[in-house]
Amino acid sequence: MDFIKVDQGKCTKCGTCVAICPGVIGMRETGPQAIRNLCISCGQCVTVCPEGALDNKNSPLDRQVPIVEDSVLNSDIVAQFLRSRRSIRNYQLKGVSRDKIVQLLDIARMAPTACNSQGIAYYIVDNPDTLQQISATVIEWTASELKNSPVMAASKYAPHTAMMVEQYRQRSEDVVLRSAPCLIIAVTNKDSFATGRDNTYIAFSYLQLFATSLGLGTCWAGLFEYCAASGYEPLIKLLNIPINMQVTSGMMVGYPKHTYHRLVERNPLQVTWQYC
Numbered sequence: 001m002d003f004i005k006v007d008q009g010k011c012t013k014c015g016t017c018v019a020i021c022p023g024v025i026g027m028r029e030t031g032p033q034a035i036r037n038l039c040i041s042c043g044q045c046v047t048v049c050p051e052g053a054l055d056n057k058n059s060p061l062d063r064q065v066p067i068v069e070d071s072v073l074n075s076d077i078v079a080q081f082l083r084s085r086r087s088i089r090n091y092q093l094k095g096v097s098r099d100k101i102v103q104l105l106d107i108a109r110m111a112p113t114a115c116n117s118q119g120i121a122y123y124i125v126d127n128p129d130t131l132q133q134i135s136a137t138v139i140e141w142t143a144s145e146l147k148n149s150p151v152m153a154a155s156k157y158a159p160h161t162a163m164m165v166e167q168y169r170q171r172s173e174d175v176v177l178r179s180a181p182c183l184i185i186a187v188t189n190k191d192s193f194a195t196g197r198d199n200t201y202i203a204f205s206y207l208q209l210f211a212t213s214l215g216l217g218t219c220w221a222g223l224f225e226y227c228a229a230s231g232y233e234p235l236i237k238l239l240n241i242p243i244n245m246q247v248t249s250g251m252m253v254g255y256p257k258h259t260y261h262r263l264v265e266r267n268p269l270q271v272t273w274q275y276c
């Protein structure tokens with residue numbers, strides 16, 4: 001258990017690292033020390049040390065970035081920023097540079113994951129022909145589900161879904177990927193699919209929010225995800241994803257065509273203070 005290293009010259013034995021990770025780090029006469037081999041590499045112990053005295057092999061000090069105090073944002077600005085994210089269903093024709101996509105994913109990978117499992121890999125499609133083929137394939141699956149699946153037919157969204165199929169078939173509207181120039185596909189190991197999907201949803205939420213700060217718009221590709229999750233062979237074949245991996249979700253990305261001028265209202269907040 002030598003993953004924790006302490007610079008004795010800097011350590012004041014303040015105990016913050018122990019408080020932040022009590023099961024794994026303990027305080028000894030000589031200072032903090034690993035007491036269990038259950039480190040999940042979250043790096044909290046390293047980033048919280050006020051003296052920069054603690055290092056952890058699993059999340060090394062030299063890979064941490066100092067936080068600049070003045071970068072803490074005003075809450076009104078943050079609230080407006082969070083509320084102004086919308087699902088974008090109309091995109092400009094211009095493509096998104098691969099650098100920008102990497103920038104987005106670099107923030108998505110900072111999102112919380114169960115037990116710091118991370119484990120999401122991304123496949124990017126920015127080829128217009130492939131994007132069109134994906135949409136066409138998803139529509140085939142959707143139409144067949146509407147016809148043959150009692151679960152789909154009973155869904156309260158069935159009429160909406162049927163309308164989408166009609167829009168695609170009659171008016172050539174890309175209701176699946178909204179003619180976005182790029183689709184980000186998140187995948188995870190099949191044997192950790194449930195956790196991987198939860199992790200993906202949170203990572204994609206980070207990505208969606210960060211995208212707005214780069215002038216980009218995004219939209220969850222729900223139909224695509226449901227089709228992929230069903231294991232629909234024509235789609236799986238088209239995506240060419242390793243056999244041991246499973247799609248957890250998809251996110252459209254592009255430059256929004258329209259500007260929003262108001263913040264939307266939602267259902268009233270439902271909150272109950274229990275046992276008062």
Ligand SMILES: Cc1cc2nc3c(=O)[nH]c(=O)nc-3n(C[C@H](O)[C@H](O)[C@H](O)COP(=O)(O)O)c2cc1C
Nearest residue numbers: 085086087088089175176219220221222223224264
């Ligand atoms: C899991 C999930 C799947 C979604 N799938 C789709 C989709 O397939 N197509 C679409 O246009 N919007 C999709 N959306 C966007 C929702 O319709 C949208 O978030 C909701 O209407 C609220 O609007 P806003 O995101 O603009 O605030 C999805 C959202 C989530 C969270």
